[in-house]
Amino acid sequence: MGEPNTAAQPSQEFEKVLVNSSTDVASFDTHDKTPLQKIQHFLHSTPAAVPFVVLIASILVFGLAIGGRFFSSYTLTLILQQIAVVGMLGAAQTLVILTAGIDLSIGVIMVISAVVMGNCAVSYGLPAPIAVAAGFLVGGACGLLNGLLVSRLKLPPFIVTLGTWYVIMSTNFIYSENATIREADVTAVTQWLHVFGVNFKVGAAVLTLGVVAMVVLVFGLWYALNHTAWGRHLYAVGDDPEAAKLSGIRVGKVLLSAYTIAGLIAALAAWVSIGRNGSISPSAAVTDYNLQAITAAVIGGISLFGGRGSILGTLIGAMIVGVVSMGLNMLGADPQWKVFLTGVLIISAVAVDQWIRKVAA
Amino acid sequence: MAQEPILTARGLVKRYGRVTALDHADFDLYPGEILAVIGDNGAGKSSMIKAISGAVTPDEGEIRLEGQPVHFRSPMEARAAGIETVYQNLALSPALSIADNMFLGREIRKPGLFGKLFRTLDRSAMEKMARAKLSELGLMTIQNINQAVETLSGGQRQGVAVARAAAFGSKVVIMDEPTAALGVKESRRVLELILDVRRRGLPIVLISHNMPHVFEVADRIHIHRLGRRLCVINPKEYTMSDAVAFMTGAKAPPGEALAA
Numbered sequence: 001m002g003e004p005n006t007a008a009q010p011s012q013e014f015e016k017v018l019v020n021s022s023t024d025v026a027s028f029d030t031h032d033k034t035p036l037q038k039i040q041h042f043l044h045s046t047p048a049a050v051p052f053v054v055l056i057a058s059i060l061v062f063g064l065a066i067g068g069r070f071f072s073s074y075t076l077t078l079i080l081q082q083i084a085v086v087g088m089l090g091a092a093q094t095l096v097i098l099t100a101g102i103d104l105s106i107g108v109i110m111v112i113s114a115v116v117m118g119n120c121a122v123s124y125g126l127p128a129p130i131a132v133a134a135g136f137l138v139g140g141a142c143g144l145l146n147g148l149l150v151s152r153l154k155l156p157p158f159i160v161t162l163g164t165w166y167v168i169m170s171t172n173f174i175y176s177e178n179a180t181i182r183e184a185d186v187t188a189v190t191q192w193l194h195v196f197g198v199n200f201k202v203g204a205a206v207l208t209l210g211v212v213a214m215v216v217l218v219f220g221l222w223y224a225l226n227h228t229a230w231g232r233h234l235y236a237v238g239d240d241p242e243a244a245k246l247s248g249i250r251v252g253k254v255l256l257s258a259y260t261i262a263g264l265i266a267a268l269a270a271w272v273s274i275g276r277n278g279s280i281s282p283s284a285a286v287t288d289y290n291l292q293a294i295t296a297a298v299i300g301g302i303s304l305f306g307g308r309g310s311i312l313g314t315l316i317g318a319m320i321v322g323v324v325s326m327g328l329n330m331l332g333a334d335p336q337w338k339v340f341l342t343g344v345l346i347i348s349a350v351a352v353d354q355w356i357r358k359v360a361a
Numbered sequence: 362m363a364q365e366p367i368l369t370a371r372g373l374v375k376r377y378g379r380v381t382a383l384d385h386a387d388f389d390l391y392p393g394e395i396l397a398v399i400g401d402n403g404a405g406k407s408s409m410i411k412a413i414s415g416a417v418t419p420d421e422g423e424i425r426l427e428g429q430p431v432h433f434r435s436p437m438e439a440r441a442a443g444i445e446t447v448y449q450n451l452a453l454s455p456a457l458s459i460a461d462n463m464f465l466g467r468e469i470r471k472p473g474l475f476g477k478l479f480r481t482l483d484r485s486a487m488e489k490m491a492r493a494k495l496s497e498l499g500l501m502t503i504q505n506i507n508q509a510v511e512t513l514s515g516g517q518r519q520g521v522a523v524a525r526a527a528a529f530g531s532k533v534v535i536m537d538e539p540t541a542a543l544g545v546k547e548s549r550r551v552l553e554l555i556l557d558v559r560r561r562g563l564p565i566v567l568i569s570h571n572m573p574h575v576f577e578v579a580d581r582i583h584i585h586r587l588g589r590r591l592c593v594i595n596p597k598e599y600t601m602s603d604a605v606a607f608m609t610g611a612k613a614p615p616g617e618a619l620a621a
Contacts, residue, residue, distance in 0.1 A: 044509065228480045229468040232461055236454040246416060246452035248437035248466035307456045 043356045047301045048313040050352055054299075054345075055320050062327030070330060073205040079322040083296075084196075084210040085110075085273045087318040089289055090296030091218050092265035094314045095258045097297050098225075099238040100306025101150060101157030103259065105142065105165040106266050107289025111282065112172040113139040113270035118181040118280035121189050128192035136267040142168055143263015147256035169285045176282040183278035197275030210272040217265065218315045225311055234258060238306030295342060296321060299349045303357070320345065365428065367392045367564055368413065368444075368533055373422035375408050382408035383419065384588035390533065395555065395565045397575040397596075400585030400608050406568050407537065409585065413566075414446040414535055415439030426532065437466065445530030449537040451522040455511035460484075460491040462510055463525045494528040495520070498554055516547030523551065527558045534558055535566040540574055552578055572601040584608050 043049055063070045089106050096103040113135040120131035142164065149160040186193050196210035225231035236244040237254045245251050274280055300317025302309035324345075325338040370388035374381070382405045390396050400406045411417040413424060415433030424431050426442055433439040436446065446452075453462050464487045470476035471483045488506050495506075498520065510518060519539060526534045536555065540548040548571075555578055559565055569575050575582060576596045584591045584607050591607060592614035599615075606612035 041512075044512075223479075227482050227484075229470075229482060230480070232457065232465065232468065232482070236457060236465055239454045239456045243450065243452040243454055244465070246436055246446070246448050246450075247454070247462075248435065248440055250435075250437075307454070 040356060040358075043352075047308060047356075048310040048316060050356075051300045051313050051316040051320060051349070055316050055323065058320055058323050058327070062323060062330075066327065066330050070327065073203060075326065075330075077205040077207055077211070079319065079326050080211045080214075081199075081206075081208050081276070082326070083318045083322040084208065084214045085269050085276060086289070086292045086296055086321070087214045087315055088217055088265060088269040088272060089293035090300070090314045090318050091214075091221055091311060092262035092269070093290075093293040094297045094300075094302050094309070094311050095221070095234065095265075096157070096262050097238075097294075097302050097304060098234050098306060098309065099255055099258050100241075100304075101238075101255070101258070102161060102294065102304070103146065103262055104158070104161040104290045105146060105168055106161075106262060106293055107287065108165055108168045108172060108285045109139050109142045109263050109266040110270045110273065110289060111285040112142070112168055112175075113267040114274055114280050114284075115172060115176045115181075115282050117193060117270060117274065118186060119176070121193055122181050122185050125189070128190040131190075132192065132271060135270055136264060139263045139265075139267025139270065140260055141263070143260040143266070144256070146263070147259030150259060151252040151255040165290070172282050172285050178282050180282070181280040186274070186278070186280065193271070193274045194278070195275060196272040197278070208275065210275050213268070213272055214315075217268065218311060222311050230254070230257070235307050238308075240307070292321070295346055299342075299345050301349065301353060303353050304350070305357075308353075308357070317349075364391050366390055368424070368426055370409070370413060370424045371422060373409060373412055373419045373424070375405075375412060375417060375419050381588055383412065383422075385422070386585070386589045388413065388583065388590065389593075390564050390566060391581075392564055393559065393562055394580040395559055395567055395578050396581050396583055397567045397569060397579035398583045398585060399569065399572075399575060399604060404585045404608070405588040406585050408588075410446070410535055410537060410566065410568055413439070414444055416446075440467075440529065443530060443532030444535065445526035445533070446535040447519075447522045447526045447537065447539060449541060451518055453510045453518060453522060456509055458507045458509055459495075459513075459521055460488045460506045462521060463487070463491045463494070463528065467529070490528070491524075494524045498524050498527065498557060514547075515542050516544070516550060519543060519547070519551055520554065523554050523558070527554075527561070527563070530563055532563075533566065534563050535568075537568045538570065539567070540569065540571055548574065572604065576601055576604075584614070586610060 069075065089110060092106055093103055116138045117131050117135035120126045120134045121128055126134070146161055146164055149155050150157050196213055197208055199206050199208045225234065233244065233249045233254050236247065236249055237251050241251050296318035297314045298304065298317070299320055300309065300313030300315070302314060321342060324341050328335070328338050366389040368388070368390040370386065373383045373386040373388070375383040386405065386409050388409060398406050398410070408417065412419040415436045415438050418434060426444070431442060433442070439446070454465060457465070469483045469486050471481045475481040476483070492506050510521065513521065523536070523539065539551050539555070543551060552574060555565060555567065567575070567579060579596050582594050582596055582604060584594065584604065586608055594604065594607070594615070603612065607614050
């Protein structure tokens with residue numbers, strides 16, 4: 001076993017000329033960047049920056065148009081109360097979208113969880129903790145079903161969750177006979193189902209426990225996504241599943257966990273929505289919660305192609321929608337303008353995402 | 362060769378439906394050597410390498426690492442046994458940082474309560490180690506260890522993948538077409554990296570189509586044909602044309618090489 005030619009002396013004839021070439025290998029150009037490229041690089045490494053700028057801009061625009069009324073801490077915290085449920089669903093949706101999937105059933109999972117919580121407490125007379133646990137069980141089971149179909153049967157997430165959307169929605173109507181549980185009936189048996197509706201004042205600001213729950217949830221998930229191996233694996237799976245698999249990540253398990261946790265978060269959102277609405281209505285299943293959650297995530301800079309974006313962006317995305325709709329409300333505009341602007345925001349957000357992804361060395 | 366082979370495979374069979382990718386293939390790797398594996402497209406090189414690295418499970422046959430039979434069901438298990446693979450597509454996650462990629466699937470957690478209870482990652486330890494490994498291989502032209510891999514050039518990505526394998530591979534490093542996507546200068550650098558890794562005593566399996574590169578660095582050349590090992594030749598005794606003739610079937614393999 002002889003020593004081959006030392007590598008420092010190229011042995012191939014055609015490589016001889018390399019001696020005269022520059023010796024630094026693949027070094028970095030840190031210079032020669034236009035300001036625009038610098039911005040692109042910054043946004044590439046800080047995905048929540050775009051929605052943040054949009055949020056500040058929309059607050060300023062509506063603030064100037066409406067005046068002091070809009071800047072009151074009452075108005076601003078009212079927006080937070082209004083987006084608590086969608087913000088949580090958006091966080092659940094974010095987990096799934098980061099794996100390059102989509103969860104169209106997230107809204108109806110929330111509704112059926114709420115209905116189960118209400119029925120257990122009111123109709124079956126079970127203690128509140130058991131009613132809540134039953135709701136989480138149903139939410140988690142629905143998420144697990146999605147996860148199993150996506151990770152084991154390897155069906156496309158869009159088709160799986162489109163199917164479970166219909167299945168869960170109809171189950172919800174059949175099970176509940178489309179009967180609304182009135183607020184008074186819930187209050188009569190327990191206070192616990194309304195716990196997230198409890199509000200408290202910080203100065204002039206009025207916050208509910210639901211808002212607190214949303215913020216805690218988002219920051220908890222942010223921590224998990226950025227500072228635990230599970231979070232890094234979720235990004236890797238969404239980015240390039242084949243590479244993730246070869247790196248030794250169990251892709252199926254990560255997908256399963258993402259959909260299941262999304263289901264559990266939907267159940268938490270159900271609890272918060274009971275607090276906000278008071279009553280529990282199975283017909284809420286026809287509301288486009290899914291699309292609102294996807295909207296929050298997309299406006300927040302989560303890439304639909306997976307693996308990119310920060311969950312803080314989703315929170316900001318939900319706030320942008322909240323600020324725009326509140327602002328237009330206060331201006332007395334036709335509510336359809338809110339829908340119009342949301343559409344414009346979605347398309348702009350995806351266009352910006354595409355541009356950022358083109359970043360190159 | 363008086364030494365015992367560190368990694369052997371006997372009678373590997375892998376079928377994909379009606380296609381037989383591996384037809385009772387054998388394989389031997391000796392300590393401290395660079396073994397090149399060559400073969401025509403579809404000869405089953407990749408399937409054999411995947412079987413050895415745990416990416417696919419062979420239908421039949423036996424793999425032994427240091428004399429002990431092993432049955433890898435995932436790349437994770439092969440890695441735990443000390444076999445690292447640099448795949449042709451590199452298996453890097455483009456949006457994650459260099460440090461994240463090097464530790465993908467084997468992250469280090471913080472010691473103490475934070476690591477146990479909250480499973481917090483020890484970022485600084487991972488970054489320090491990643492930086493040390495890259496400098497060791499002379500790759501520290503990469504300035505920011507937290508840079509996303511997709512902002513690196515092809516050669517730099519290859520460097521990160523090789524550094525990852527060299528850092529964690531304790532017994533065998535497998536490289537699948539490491540120079541296929543690279544320019545002349547970058548290929549040269551990667552070949553130096555390969556020799557560097559061998560100098561540290563790690564045996565290397567090199568799969569390549571590039572005959573000049575194979576003949577330059579390999580100690581022995583395993584020629585794969587029609588799903589099995591055709592022969593093993595010494596690059597000093599045969600020319601590149603001979604090797605190509607063997608692997609395409611234009612020439613019968615030498616008798617004595619068959620036994621090797």
